Amino acid sequence: MLNFARKDSFRHGIHPPEMKEDTSRLSIRRFPFAPVLVVPLSQHLGKPAKPIVRPGQEVVRGQVIAEADGFLSVNMHAPATGTVKKIALAPSIGGNMIESVFIEPLPAATQEVDDGEPCDIATATPDDIIAAVQRAGVVGLGGAAFPTHVKLKPPEGRTLDTLIINGVECEPYLTTDHRVMLEQTEDIFMGIRYLMKASGTREAIIAIEGNKQDAAERLAECCPKDLPVSVRVCPVKYPQGAEKMVISALLGREVPSGGLPADVGAICVNVATTAEIGRLLPVGGGIQERVITIGGPAVENKGNYRIPIGTPVRFALEHVGASRGVSRVFLGGPMMGPAVSNLDIPITKGTSGITAFEMLDVEESTGHKKVYPCIHCARCVEACPLFLNPSQLGILAKMQEYQRMTAEYHLMDCFECGACSYVCPSHIPLVQYFRLAKKMVRKLDAGR
């Protein structure tokens, strides 16, 4: 096959309205503590952490409250100084109940953080850094919440040559990475030092989309002379922030179907994750807060907020002044963000934003549009960044041909970016079909 890949971008993809101008110029502000903070023990892909606090115990902000259970797990830290009320089940965005630590902050709790065991970049070995990243509870802050330290250890027989710092942030409405790049520039370069040392990569590339020129300029300006880091600005296109897409855009390498970035010698870390590593490791802190964008038409004081982990969505929305007509709330942006059904679910490490829509906006943007039969217009085929055939997959899903979907049409490669549903003139809920089909396939496989 010929390679028509345009330089600095991936093939296919879509251009949804960016909707970033409302918040991209607003500096990050701090958030007050909610009356009760709910810290789920499982905020990441992998095993839940084991709680090491008891109900009634007083904890200090930044103190470890749950320890990693094995390698595919991370520590949890107290988001506020206060009292552990209980350890009980709490609702989560996925709809299931997750064991969580309920903390009631002291009325006079400050945002001051207790430091832990520092990790000195000069003397630390790669394994020390990997252990420190795990101790700090770092997971992918871009949304996937995959434990970062796991990525840093390449699989047997693989060497990593390039570290990609992902500041693409292609999801509409979200500007957290943009603000972090502008305001935590030094932290990012510190984080890159740790990440390069731990992963053994020789070169780092910071990937940014063209709608964040100011961030690209600032990073290029502040880049230390001794670091082999380059800043690359890619043309704006969704879903460029996806790991496979950004690697394809920057390096022209295709991560094999079912494979990992390590298979093509790359490691991809979100820019906010990098900044947190650079901020936390020198002082030995842990992730007990993160930056999120609270935006969307239903939000009054839109902006970027450094918010304690465990803050309930309801408190967050009330604090920024959500309109009474709010009818849809998403964790993240509107392309990939799951819809919130219960405002009591907490902000977790993987939450990159809250986007709230009013009734009217919903009807205008998605509405309850009539679903037509597939007319084979091929717009989904042209949009799919993984070159799948969503039209055919949709037809097979309707016929419940899950086996054929996986075996012949690579269903499991789909990462649910939503490009196909977005462009579909028949308004077929393709991604919803694929989610269901994947669940069914996993169920069938588990039953075997």
Place this chain on the structure above:
Amino acid sequence: MSELRTHLEIGSSPHVSSGASVDVIMRNVFMALLPACVFAVYAFGLGVLMILLTAVLSCVLTEHVICRLSDKPTTVGDWSIAITGLLYGMTLPPDLPLWMVAVGGIFAVAVGKSLFGGLGCNAFNPALVGRAFLQAAFPQAMTHWALPFSDDRFSSIPGSVLAMPFAEPVYDAVTAATPLARMKFEAVQAESPDLLFGLTTGSAGETCALLILAGGIYLVARNMMNWRIPVSIFLTVALITFVFMQVDPTVYPRPTFMLFAGGLMLGAVFMATDMVASPITNAGCWLYGVLIGVLVVVIRFWGGMPEGVMYAILLANAASPHIDNLIQPRVFGTRRSDG
């Protein structure tokens, strides 16, 4: 602090959409056909106006009635059936009896579309199914070509158009062979400008290549048509014709004649591009276009009929699912050496 509602609407992401809609696409295709239709009425007069109206009405009504009979909400509102009707009408001879138009229209929708399961399921272009049915049922009436621009075209309706059902039509218009027939049987080629501007005989809506092309360009610009299909048909037809013209220019026509004569322009731009009955991948569309191009040339040069666009497209429609089976997009990260 405001009380936030506890009943939120939920749904699967993505929560926004591009706003594209099937009915909007179909409406645009319909609009793109109109200039050629207006010209057809201008060239052939009231008879063609009645034929086009009858074609659209018979198709729309058939769809509506079938939906009602099968207890489904009517699908007339999605405009796709209106396109079928208009396209079908455009492929008919300009003095065809209206009752035949209606019979073909009913057949086009009932057999060409509804029988397969309606919108999105038709294996063949329904308009061509209707025309193929008429060609088989009424071969004489379907090869009767009135001359355009007759003086009384706006004052009287050809008697044949108003013929009673199942009665032998009486032709009163002056007729002439189509450019393709003259080419085939008399080896006379019409001039390109005549073909471009629609000054020749032919089916109601196929004569003015220029307006058809303009409609196609409009649709391509609005991303509502895959340009690869017409382009590959044009290239294939032109290339093969060019080669044969080099061999014997007295027998084989020039490529421009082949492109602009007969139903090729209408077929390539508006019929072959029927999304439902064409392949889904771009590579598949190239192959599909080449297939149509080859079939058109083969039928026109060596077949029994002067025109072959209709059968070429119908045959390629039948091949389309197989092309889709053969050519699937190469999934990201497969069959290519890593890094």
